[in-house]
Amino acid sequence: MRVVERPGVTGIQKFYLVEVVKGLLVTLGHAVRNVLNPSGMPVIPYPEQKKDLPPTTRGRHRLMKREDGSPRCTACMLCATACPAECIHILAEESPDPKVEKLPAKFDIDMLRCVFCGFCVDACPLDAIRMDVPEIAIAGYTRDSLVYGKEFLMDHDNKDIVPQYNPPRPVVWTHGPHAKP
């Protein structure tokens, strides 16, 4: 076995005991500082305090609504197609409004499969789905409770966590009844 000498190591450092004592003083300094001043530690006591998320964090999904309360989504299946984890399942239905083609009857996102990539948000032409709810710790007790349905995703008000940021998304509607000429 060939032993390679480390460069830049002085004789006293090789003796190691002096370095040991220096190292011990460093760690003791940390320990004493943290006992006397516990609020100086770079620690956030979760869940009493949560970290501030950057505004472009991909959090939990939510479905946006029009002014009359119906979903913006027209079940065009672009998000379901774009999703790499195949976790969005949409069932379309007739819309009572003649200007709107379809509405989703079922809009299920299986959070157990979701990889939080944000492709569904990028794919949607109507700004109907956003991932801006600042909830990143998603948990449930059963598998069924983690398949989010349309009512849950459209219910923005009844949550402990309210979406705090609505980043302006430049939506360009080039076709359809709302296209700007």
Next chain:
Amino acid sequence: MMDSAQLFTLLNITVMTVIMWLTPLQFIPFFIWLERKGSALIQDRIGPNRAEILGFRLFGIIHNIADVIKLLMKENITPTNVNRLYYLLAPFWSMTVSLLPLLVIPLAAPITVAGHPIRFQAANFDVGILYVLSITSMGVFGVILAGWASNNKFSLLGGLRSSAQMISYELSMGLAVVGLLMVYQTVKVDGIVEIQGHLLTVAGHTLPLPNWGVFLQPVGFILFLIAAFAETNRNPFDLAEGESELVAGYHVEYSSVKFALFFMAEYSNMVAASFLISTLFFGGYQVPFASTEELLQHPRAVLTVLCLLSAVGGAFFGILVSRRAEHQERLQPGSRRMESSFLKALGFGKAALALSLLACLWMGLLPAPEWLPGVLAALLQTLCLLVKVLFFCWLFVWVRWTLPRFRYDQLMKMGWKMMLPIALLNMVITAVVILVQKN
């Protein structure tokens, strides 16, 4: 039929044996807490602080109870192709052997109460320290049995590495102690501790230092310390159980109670090593600059010191709790008020009690039975020993998070090519100096 003196001696030995058997078992939860909380504080994080009983978190000590419950409720698996006798024997062997060295450690100087001599040492063998060295040699068996009987290549490798490391460093440990024995001229442990009560005398001059082993044999102390780290398989010598190297080394196939026994045996080994280092090199129960006779002659001073220490300790604890409570209030108002107030009351109440006892003492209100000086001296000496042992327990945790792990070849090279020659040289130089001093 034994007369009353012999009965008393038998009772003494029995009580001390039970105490010295229970001592490491009481140290273990404290040590586990110290390790987890101490490591966290060194690493700039908080450590365990969530498990609670009736609203009391006690800075994370309750986590030990949770650990115990978890370890006991795990599934007790015995793999099929193991050598059943050795597999089941290994954890019990490790645990028993780790409890044995403490029998010879004296907790305080022998006192006489109502005509009966009380020794605070469970067993005063004539071979003394050699008993301890032989017990630590037996500790290697637990590792070898566990590694071999587990029918697992990783644990075999871990067991072999660990046992090779342990026997290499036992040599240096023994030789480091030989120099000490030459200086103290006795092998019996109570003689070693007793002789450390005087002041250091070098070449006819009496220095203002206690006659501790660390001043007489500094090289021996360092060698013994390093060997103790290696014997207990503790960082920086923990390659046998290094989590990133060998899964878990020789105790990977053990679950539930058997793993709990290995776990406890490791901490018990560390407690025994701390006791040994403090007894051999730091004067054991001897209070620095106050030998036993002086303590017996000044019981008022002893009680004053005890009360002041209690008061300072209680006040310090109360202050720490109030600072912690302020911190908690800022984060989550009203959350830990009950516990904080209780602990603050405990700390400051103890301080107040100690100070009032001190006041009663100095106003002459306390009765003075004839056994009081002896008991007070023993109390102070035991407290002194505990402080030293706690310092070395903290040292074990402290070094763990300071030094990186040694590679196996570095370790063996250090044990055989560096520490053994230094230990022999230390022995020779000590012998030469003693001979020169005699002439």
